[in-house]
Amino acid sequence: VSRIITRLTVTALFSLRNLTICAFTLDCNIVSCSKMNLTTVPVNLPNYTAVLDLSYNDITRLRAEWTTYKLPKLHNLLLSHNSLHFISTEAFVYVRHLRYLDLSSNNLRQLDEYIFEQLEHLEVLLLYNNHISQIDRTAFSGMISLQKLYLSQNLVSRFPVELVKNKTRLQKLSLLDLSSNRIKVLPIPELQSLPAWLKNGLYLHNNSLICNCELYSLMTQWFLRRLNSAVDFRDDYTCIPPGADKKILRVFELNVHMNCSTFNESMEETFLGQTLVLNCDTRHREMSKTWMLPGNIIASPGNNHSVEVFPDGILKISSVKLEDSGQYTCFAVSEHLNETLYVWVKVHNFTVSGTGDTLNTGYTTLVGCLASVVLVLIYLYLTPCRCFCCPGQGKPKNHHEDSIHSSILSATPTHEDMATKAELSRHVAFIDPKDLQGQNGKVNPSGVEELDDEARQGKGMRKKSVADSISSVFSDTPIVV
Known part of the structure; x- marks a missing residue:
């Protein structure tokens, strides 16, 4: 009897110890084990657990056997601010329904192949503030529901272009934060072909980018389109010029330092x-x-x-x-x-081959020039009834008529110069300058008023957008969905 009582007492004490380590909230299905100095994940977690908070502990490894049975209702797993440096490729076999995973502020150094393959329902993955320098190209394979991926404040030196390529792209990915890493070169052609809604959530500031005019054109285009990734962190986009001079320059000022041409959009x-x-x-x-x-x-x-x-x-x-x-x-x-x-x-005004229409236009121009030359020659040499053959050439001149012409066409009434000037000035046209003027005395042939500069450029008041990378990357408060 005494042995049975002893065993019951030990079992009760063990259950009581588990309850004192983690706080259970039955109505919300939340298990909070935060700030308990844990080195491993507690065992025998309730199968109704929906949110598991293990943040601010000293867990170093997430093994495959951290849970030996399925947790079908677990959708939020918080492991931030631990000492994680190893994650098994089978660590998420029994928690396939996760939608939110926080692994930020740990000691992770690499992401192995297919490490997150089981998480096909995951929507948000936080990996910022680690020491990640190597990312396998298949690390995020199978994550067909991933919408937001935070990789800022790491040691990444290669842009993971496989995440945004058309054929291998994560179809639902709308935010990729790669700020504050060590990326030097960007795949600019691939980035230019991305849809605007994806570029709007692609954060690349505070990297070690190499200055060139292609980078300036890319970022200027994003800024003109008022994309959040360029507008909210305009002053944080910097680069290092090639060569011995390692002076840090602002990307949006390269048109001054490197004589880059301004980007013309649309x-x-x-x-x-x-x-x-x-x-x-x-x-x-x-x-x-x-x-x-x-x-x-x-x-x-x-x-x-x-x-x-x-x-x-x-x-x-x-x-x-x-x-x-x-x-x-x-x-x-x-x-x-x-x-x-x-x-x-x-x-x-011609086809892409430049043959048919170009030939027709050139032929028409040549024929017009030849016709003009022929008309000029006829006018000069074949004009009928010149003055020397006119019937009344020998008659005396009408002095009264000469005085009238001289008063109109000549400032000095000299009858000998009048006849010569009359022949040379056959057609005279007077144009009123007022007919060519628009507003403010400027010539405006089209008759359309010039738009105000601000109205023509489409500028207006814009509130500073609340970028997702601000609220999540720099916040240490566990996020519970």
Whole structure:
């Protein structure tokens, strides 16, 4: 009897010890083990656990056996501010339904292949403030639901281009924070081809970028589009010029230091007969898009048979003509915001091969020149009834008529010079300067008033956006969803 009582007492004390280590909240399914000086993950966690907080401890390894049974309801796992330097590739086998994983502020140095493959439901992954220098190209494979990936404040020296490539891209990824790393070179062609809603959440400031005009053009384009990644951290984009001079320069000032040309945005050039595709490249996804053609004509079925608007907002113009030149406007609207994009289209007056129309134009010009020369020769040498053969040449001149002509065409009434001047000045045209003037005395042939600079450039008041990288990367408060 005494032995049975002793065993029951030990079991009760062990259960009581587990309860005192972690705080259980039954109504919210939250298990909080934060700041308990733990070196391993507690065992025998309740299978109803939805949120497990293990932050601010001294856990060094996350082994495959940290849980030996499935936790199907666990969707938030917080392991920030530990001493993690090893994560098993099978550590997440029994927690496949995680949606939020916080591994920030640890000692991780590399991400092995397929380390997060089991987390196909994960939406947010925090890895900032570690010592990560190596990322396997397959580390994030299988994460088809990942939306936000935070890798700032690490030692990453290579841009993980496989995350944003068209064929291997994480389709739902909308935020990739690679700020405060050691990246020197960016894959600029790949970044230029990204949709605006992805570039809007691509943070690259505070890196060791090498200065060049391509980098300046890329970042200037992002800033002109008012993308959060460029606008909110404009002063934090710096670079180092190539060569011996290691002076740190601001990326947005390279047009002064390296004589880079200013980027001209939203300009498309095409040729006669080509097919032109215009993309309404908005900063956010799933927006309702409407196109306005030159002349303030809404692009809709029936008003222009050569123009087609697709459900994703792409405008297609078949067999481009000269009258298709002008400004195209895309109005994008969603429940909480709207955006307006302007695209200027210039159509060249010849085909892309430059054969048919160019030859016709040159032939027409040559024929016109020859005709002009022939007309001039006829005018000079074959003019009928010149003065020496006129019937009344021998008659005395009418002095009264001469006085009238001299008073109009000559300041000095000399009858001998008058006849010569009259022959040389056959046609005289008087043009009133007032007909060529617009407002403020400036010549304005088109008769259209010039727009104000601010109105023409489309500038306006813009509130500073709340970037996701600010609230999550620099906050040590555990996030509970």
